[in-house]
Amino acid sequence: AQSVSQHNHHVILSEAASLELGCNYSYGGTVNLFWYVQYPGQHLQLLLKYFSGDPLVKGIKGFEAEFIKSKFSFNLRKPSVQWSDTAEYFCAVKPGYSSASKIIFGSGTRLSIRP
Amino acid sequence: GAVVSQHPSWVICKSGTSVKIECRSLDFQATTMFWYRQFPKQSLMLMATSNEGSKATYEQGVEKDKFLINHASLTLSTLTVTSAHPEDSSFYICSARQGSNQETQYFGPGTRLLVL
Numbered sequence: 001a002q003s004v005s006q007h008n009h010h011v012i013l014s015e016a017a018s019l020e021l022g023c024n025y026s027y028g029g030t031v032n033l034f035w036y037v038q039y040p041g042q043h044l045q046l047l048l049k050y051f052s053g054d055p056l057v058k059g060i061k062g063f064e065a066e067f068i069k070s071k072f073s074f075n076l077r078k079p080s081v082q083w084s085d086t087a088e089y090f091c092a093v094k095p096g097y098s099s100a101s102k103i104i105f106g107s108g109t110r111l112s113i114r115p
Numbered sequence: 116g117a118v119v120s121q122h123p124s125w126v127i128c129k130s131g132t133s134v135k136i137e138c139r140s141l142d143f144q145a146t147t148m149f150w151y152r153q154f155p156k157q158s159l160m161l162m163a164t165s166n167e168g169s170k171a172t173y174e175q176g177v178e179k180d181k182f183l184i185n186h187a188s189l190t191l192s193t194l195t196v197t198s199a200h201p202e203d204s205s206f207y208i209c210s211a212r213q214g215s216n217q218e219t220q221y222f223g224p225g226t227r228l229l230v231l
Contacts, residue, residue, distance in 0.1 A: 036222075043224035044159075044208070090158060102149075103220060105158040 002027045004093050006106035013081055014114045021076040021109050023065075023091030032094040033074040034103070035065055039087045047089075050074065061085070083113045117143045119211050121223035128199055129231055135195045136226045138209030144189035145211035149220065150182070153206040165192050199230040 007022040025031065035047040048059025055067040065076045074091060091106040118141040128134050138148060147166050151159040163179075165171040165186035173179045181203075183195040192211075196203055206227050210220040 034219075044210075044222035046219055046221075049219060102161055102164065107158045108156075110156075 002093070002095055002104055004091055004104050004106035006089075006091050006109050008109045009107070010110045010112065012112045012114065015083055016080050019076070019078040019081045019085070019111070021089055021091075021111070023074045023076065023106060024072050025074070025091075025093040025104075026072065027093065027095045029096055031096070033065070033067055034092040034094070035059065035063070035074070035076050036090045036092060036105075037087045038090065038108075044090070047076070081111075081113050083115045085111060086113045087111055117141075117211070117213065117221040119145075119209065119221045119223040121207075121209055121226050123226060124224060125227040125229075127229045127231065130200055131198055133195055133197045134199055134228060135193055136207055136209075136228075138192045138194070138211070138223050140190045140211040140213075140221070143211075143213045145192075146189065146214055147212045148186055148192040149210045149212070150184060150192075150194050151208045151210065153208055153225070155206075159208060162194075196228065199228070201230045204228055204230045 003026050005024045033050040036044045037047050038044050047063050048057050050057045050067045058064050063078050067074050088108045088110050090108045092103045094103045120139045122137045150162045153159050161174050162177045163171045163173045163184050165184050167186050167189050171184035186192040206225050208225040210222045212220050
């Protein structure tokens with residue numbers, strides 16, 4: 001079965017530190033890839049997405065992610081985090097082109113930023 | 116970006132009663148809407164996919180007679196939890212997709228259900 005793995009359940013960083021959150025998926029075909037963020041008490045928001053083209057994707061708020069097909073990975077990065085980045089981050093994968101294919105979410109990574 | 120609303124944002128009900136949750140796409144027409152359930156500190160689990168005007172497609176293990184989904188228009192989908200029990204207490208989130216397969220899903224703010 002297709003799955004999405006986020007290796008870190010909880011990451012704690014200080015402000016200005018660099019961030020990398022891992023995401024791996026198990027599906028051999030074409031995929032659409034997403035990172036969503038859920039700030040405390042708020043709904044899921046799309047950070048960035050990859051459908052095709054340049055595997056380095058720029059998102060909102062200074063986030064970026066790199067699709068490495070050979071590693072089945074789509075890691076999220078930010079060079080310098082801020083306290084306001086404290087949130088839950090979800091990686092998601094939509095296998096294939098079919099409109100019937102569903103988005104599969106990872107278990108999420110909670111990011112806590114120390115001021 | 117596109118906005119999806121949910122109503123109510125939270126609800127407390129007695130065991131055995133039914134609860135209806137609405138999901139609306141405010142500034143776009145949603146051909147497909149999705150209903151998820153999120154347990155504390157866990158990921159979103161897809162419950163069902165609904166296309167406007169047709170029956171919802173439920174995920175394995177989700178009781179369609181317990182979680183009734185109606186997608187009567189391109190801007191509204193409802194989830195009714197029938198004969199709710201305490202184990203149905205959860206955070207229910209809907210999302211909406213505007214059109215083709217490539218379109219992004221936009222998520223609602225969620226509805227927290229507590230069944231006493």
